Amino acid sequence: DGGITQSPKYLFRKEGQNVTLSCEQNLNHDAMYWYRQDPGQGLRLIYYSQIVNDFQKGDIAEGYSVSREKKESFPLTVTSAQKNPTAFYLCASSIREFNQPQHFGDGTRLSIL
Amino acid sequence: AQKVTQAQTEISVVEKEDVTLDCVYETRDTTYYLFWYKQPPSGELVFLIRRNSFDEQNEISGRYSWNFQKSTSSFNFTITASQVVDSAVYFCALSVNYGQNFVFGPGTRLSVLP
Numbered sequence: 001d002g003g004i005t006q007s008p009k010y011l012f013r014k015e016g017q018n019v020t021l022s023c024e025q026n027l028n029h030d031a032m033y034w035y036r037q038d039p040g041q042g043l044r045l046i047y048y049s050q051i052v053n054d055f056q057k058g059d060i061a062e063g064y065s066v067s068r069e070k071k072e073s074f075p076l077t078v079t080s081a082q083k084n085p086t087a088f089y090l091c092a093s094s095i096r097e098f099n100q101p102q103h104f105g106d107g108t109r110l111s112i113l
Numbered sequence: 114a115q116k117v118t119q120a121q122t123e124i125s126v127v128e129k130e131d132v133t134l135d136c137v138y139e140t141r142d143t144t145y146y147l148f149w150y151k152q153p154p155s156g157e158l159v160f161l162i163r164r165n166s167f168d169e170q171n172e173i174s175g176r177y178s179w180n181f182q183k184s185t186s187s188f189n190f191t192i193t194a195s196q197v198v199d200s201a202v203y204f205c206a207l208s209v210n211y212g213q214n215f216v217f218g219p220g221t222r223l224s225v226l227p
Contacts, residue, residue, distance in 0.1 A: 033215075040122075042204065042219035043158075088156060098210040099146045099165065104158040 002027045006091050006105035012113050013078065013085060021076045021108045023091035029103075030096035032074035036060060037088040037107075046089075049074055050096050078110065086112050115140045117207050117218035125224045126195050134190045134221045136205030142166075145209045147181065147188045152202040152220070164188060195225045 004025045013019045025032065031050050035043040045058030049068040063082025068074055074093075078085045088109050092102040116139040126132045138147065149161040162172065164181050172179045176193045192199050205218040 040222075043217045045215075090156075090158065092158075098208045098214045099163070101148055101160040101163055102158075102215060103160065104150075107156040109156075 004091060004093055004103060004105035006089075006108050008108060009106065011108055011110045013110060014113050016080045018077055018079050019085075019110070021078070021089055021091075021110070023074045023076065023105060025072055025074075025091075025093040025103075025105075027093055027103060028071070029093035030071070031094045032068070033092040033094075033102060034058075034064075034066065034074070034076045035090045035092065037090060043090065046076065085110055115142075115207050115209055115216045117205050117216050119203075119205055119218040119221050121221045122219070123222045123224070125226060127226050128197060129194050130225075131191060131193050132195050132223065132225075134192075134203050134205075134223065136188045136190065136218060138186050138188065138205070138207045140207060140209055142209045145207060148206040148208065148215075149179065149188075149190050150204045150206065150217075152204065154201070158204065161190075192223075195223075197225050197227055199223060200225045 007022045033048045034046040037043050044060050046064050047055050047066040049055035052071050055066050055068050065077045088107050090107045091105045094100045094102045118137045145166045147164045150158045152158050169181050178191045180189045202220045202222045204220045207216045208214045
């Protein structure tokens with residue numbers, strides 16, 4: 001089945017530690033996205049990538065980094081510079097046309113120890 | 114700039130009641146797309162429907178229906194005869210042909226009580 005796989009489902013971070021969230025898709029989509037969702041809040045865009053080896057900052061990129069070395073993979077690193085990383089992180093992908101829906105993974109819940 | 118407003122933060126209904134979720138959008142573009150997504154407790158957002166700015170026909174899919182009115186910049190979602198399984202957070206989104214494309218509304222949490 002085609003889809004988006006995020007791992008791990010739950011992740012814990014210690015103070016001063018970087019952690020990487022994995023996102024893999026087998027939908028052959030060019031575009032991929034990372035969103036952050038806080039309790040009772042909507043989705044805020046962290047980074048997006050429309051093509052391999054290229055990515056753009058979203059609304060809340062500070063304290064995060066990404067790479068897009070392969071079409072199917074778009075890992076997100078939450079760095080120690082992100083002072084409030086506790087949130088639910090969602091990865092999405094889509095065909096690179098603005099009329100196409102984004103398809104989402106199951107999410108990763110990150111917490112601070 | 115684009116904006117999506119979902120004024121209803123939370124709605125509670127009793128099973129079998131009809132419920133309408135409101136979505137109001139802002140954009141200066143004449144060509145755009147509107148979407149609805151459902152986020153059940155498991156967390157994954159599920160795509161429900163897409164509508165383009167040139168098609169104002171209402172759409173019905175089973176118990177779900179959507180009313181798109183350009184005159185009021187609204188794209189409302191109605192669930193008829195609600196069921197407990199409809200309990201979720203529902204997001205409305207707007208997409209335009211440049212930049213980061215998608216703008217999501219803040220979501221409406223629907224609770225359907227047995």
